[in-house]
Amino acid sequence: MRIVVLAGGIGGARFLRGLKSAAPDADITVIGNTGDDIHLFGLKVCPDLDTVMYTLGGGIHEEQGWGRADETFAVKGELAAYGVGPEWFGLGDRDFATHIVRTQMIGAGYPLSAVTEALCARWQPGVRLLPMSDDRVETHVLIDDPEADGGRRAVHFQEYWVRLRASVPAHAVVPVGAEQSKPAPGVLEAIAAADVVLFPPSNPIVSVGTILAVPGIREAIADAGVPVVGLSPIVGDAPVRGMADKVLAAVGVESTAAAVAAHYGSGLLDGWLVDTVDAHATAEVEAAGIRCRAVPLMMTDPVATAQMAREALTLAEEVRA
Amino acid sequence: MRIVVLAGGIGGARFLRGLKSAAPDADITVIGNTGDDIHLFGLKVCPDLDTVMYTLGGGIHEEQGWGRADETFAVKGELAAYGVGPEWFGLGDRDFATHIVRTQMIGAGYPLSAVTEALCARWQPGVRLLPMSDDRVETHVLIDDPEADGGRRAVHFQEYWVRLRASVPAHAVVPVGAEQSKPAPGVLEAIAAADVVLFPPSNPIVSVGTILAVPGIREAIADAGVPVVGLSPIVGDAPVRGMADKVLAAVGVESTAAAVAAHYGSGLLDGWLVDTVDAHATAEVEAAGIRCRAVPLMMTDPVATAQMAREALTLAEEVRA
Structure with a gap:
């Protein structure tokens, strides 16, 4: 089974780990958000791609959800001693190496997609990780x-x-x-060849929404003719983690599981999982033309997360049938 | 007193520390070698400038003579894990920060001289440190x-x-x-305003020689009309440290204190200090038109090094008189 997943950072990465466990034989392509990429200290930092890569590759700082395990901060301390900021973005020494390699390769002319592939040659995330675009967004x-x-x-x-x-x-x-951006090489092809497309419980605006803003990606998903299933990042009217409610408000979307489904829309989304505490929203989502199920959506541990992935795949098969 | 010093790395840096101690009120301008600068991992590394800056600023790894004290190597280990080399050049985490700041500033359009000044704002080396040139050599x-x-x-x-x-x-x-290179801003002005020019016991070919290869610097020194005094890096027919004999052989210069003086030449050099074990060479150097004294030239500790600097300044005054 070929699965395409649109992923942001922590939520997407943890869901993907569950998905790999739930569907060990699946061929998974991850289209990663690069809209929160940032140039710091002259280096290109791709927080979401790295969070997916480190999480699936076994290098993530588990409790924190981002950055490297066993991290040290000598470089950051020295940069501060030079008076060079920003100080509010915490890059560790191990993490710096990733950004140094990436920046060197980009300086040598490689597109981000090729750089990401090269970095993944070390991490072996077990998925094909593609940036949404090689262009700067x-x-x-x-x-x-x-x-x-x-x-x-x-x-x-x-x-x-x-x-x-x-x-x-x-x-x-x-x-x-x-x-002005174009999907990275392989993105549209992966969507066209997919058996199912999943939206993990990532931020619907700044993660999945940014990926969908790359011209061609939304259309390719809508046109693929395969089940598109999402998992609500909002549980009980509040984001499970992060501050998704703040950016939802900015675009006039209520912080409810049903409102996020409606924001994606039935033209894109075929199925939607809400948490059991939001079971009351099921009818509203279904009335909007999106198949909806209420299941536990808290990624408290790998087992619970794998079960969420299984529920998403089950809903996809329901939709297909 | 205004002193200009042409410095390489470890030898030049240690001599400068002695000179600062010997002449605490002197206005010292250091013209640093940048011929051994190298781009590693996409970062601009200036080994000689950094060795001078760290040594005079209190950040040097004392035993090693280069790199930072209390250094760690997380970044290097990660780069190796990515298969990115070279592995033979040992950059520590603290040191990496310097190269990151420098590369970022150069990328933003600042010349190396401005970058060096900015880095020195932190290290306060107590000298004015200028790269020999802002151009790539x-x-x-x-x-x-x-x-x-x-x-x-x-x-x-x-x-x-x-x-x-x-x-x-x-x-x-x-x-x-x-x-094709030009002296960095301030270099020719410092030489023209100098009361004395010193060549520390740095490598005469790849350190001092490279600085003298920047068009205009050798001429400015010869034309300054002030004493130019050097200290032999060769003691007892062998380099005090490093492998200067290898590069001397490459340019057909014997590894003797007298041969190095002759290589600089009486058109440039007014005075030359050789070690007491090379006292026999004094007559030969003087016969070539260069005032020569034999004094202890081993920089075994700060006191001995300060005494060497004092001897160099004394010889300069002899030459002047």
């Missing part, structure tokens, strides 16, 4: 700034998310460059 | 290679010095790009 968030023209200014998603911890109102989320 | 060494056209090939100085440990015959030493 950068998610910006419009926030209040009394000193800026018009009272607002756009900041890089990481500045909003990591430095500001989404603590200020977001008025818009813009994937800058998306309109 | 790269010392190559011609070695035997049976498989190459003509049986020889050029390798980067660091490959010859660090990877091969100067264990193969060197047929030529070529500062590639030197002819």
Whole structure:
């Protein structure tokens, strides 16, 4: 079975680990969000791709969910001693090596997709990991700034998310460059060849939404003629992790499992899993033309996560039949 | 007193520490060799500038003579895990931060001289450290290679010095790009304003020689009309440290204190210090028109090194009188 998964960072990576366990023989292609990529200290950092790679490759800091296990911070300390920031983005020494290799390869002319493949040659994530695009797409968030023209200014998603911890109102989320971007090599082909497409419980706006903003990807999924099943990142009207509610508000979407399904829309989504605490939303989702089931959606451990993946694949077969 | 010093790496840095101690009120400008700069992992590494900066700024690994104290090697280990080399050049985590900052600034358009000044704002070396040039000059060494056209090939100085440990015959030493290079801002001005110019016991070919290969620097020193005094890096017919004899042979200069003085020449050099074990060479050097004294030249500790600097300044005053 060929499965295509649109993945953001921590949520996507953990779901993928469960999916590999639930479908060990599946041929899994991951289309990773690169909208939160950022240049730091002259190095290209791809947080979501790396989180997937480290998580599936056994290098992740388990408790934290991002970054490397057994990490040290000598480089970061030295950069601070030089007065070079930002200090709010925590890059460890082991993680720096990944960004150094990536930046060197990009400087040598390799596209991000080729670089990602080279990095994965070490990590052996057991999936084919593709960036959504080799082109630069950068998610910006419009926030209040009394000193800026018009009272607002756009900041890089990481500045909003990591430095500001989404603590200020977001008025818009813009994937800058998306309109001009092209899907990375292999992305459309993988979608066309897929037996099922899954949206993990990743952020529907800044993760899955950014991937869908690359022209051609949304259309390819809608046209693939195979079940498209998503898992709600909202449980009991609150995001399971992260601050998805903040960016949902920015685009006028309620923080409910049903509203996120409606945001994706029945033109794209065939099936939707909500958590058992949101079972009351099932009827509303189904009324909107999306098959819906309520199952436990907390990725508390690998076993629970694998079961979620199994439920998603089961719903896909229901939809197909 | 304004002192200009042409410095390589370890020998130059240690001599400078002695000079600062011997002449605490002097205004010291260091013209640093950049011919052994190398791009590694996409980062610009300036071994000699960094050795001077770390040594005078209190960050050097004392026993080793280069690199940072309390160093760790997480990044290097990870790069090796990615299969990315070279592995023969040992960059530590703290050291990496310096190269990351430098590369980022150069990428942003700053010349190496401005970058060096910015790095020194942290280290406060107590001297003005200038790269010899903002232009790229790269010392190559011609070695035997049976498989190459003509049986020889050029390798980067660091490959010859660090990877091969100067264990193969060197047929030529070529500062590639030197002819087209210009002295960095401030270099010629510092020489013109100097009261004395010193050549520390650095490598006369690949350190001081490379600096002198930048068009204008040798002429400025010769024309400055102030005492130019050097200290022999050869003691008892062998280099005090490093493998200077190998590169001296490549350019047809004997490994003796007198031969190195003659190589610099009386048109450039006014005074020359040889070690007491080479006192026999004094007459030969003086016969060549260079004032010569035999004094202890082993930089065994800061006190001995300061005394060497004092002897150099004393000889400069003798020459001036």
